[in-house]
Amino acid sequence: MIRGYALAKLFSGKLPPTSPALGTIMNIRRVPAWNQSDNSILPPPLRETNEEWRPSGYDPRVAIIKDTPGPLAGC
Numbered sequence: 001m002i003r004g005y006a007l008a009k010l011f012s013g014k015l016p017p018t019s020p021a022l023g024t025i026m027n028i029r030r031v032p033a034w035n036q037s038d039n040s041i042l043p044p045p046l047r048e049t050n051e052e053w054r055p056s057g058y059d060p061r062v063a064i065i066k067d068t069p070g071p072l073a074g075c
Contacts, residue, residue: 003044006037006065010057029053042073 009027011020020026031051033044055062 003067004031005067006030007051007053008063008065010061010063012061026067027055044064 004009007024007029011022011026013019015022034040038045
């Protein structure tokens with residue numbers, strides 16, 4: 001199971017017949033719970049980092065997708 005979270009840009013443009021549905025994930029950036037040097041058998045360490053991600057577009061709609069239960073700071 002992949003743990004951590006993902007930052008996703010959602011589609012929010014005009015709706016011609018060939019466009020994707022509103023809210024379709026268009027771009028994604030994954031932030032893992034462990035770094036390469038961490039022991040993945042142990043729980044993920046708490047970190048104090050800033051993750052920057054700038055989606056492109058005029059009206060960016062974004063979502064934070066978390067695939068494990070618990071607080072965001074604990075992943």
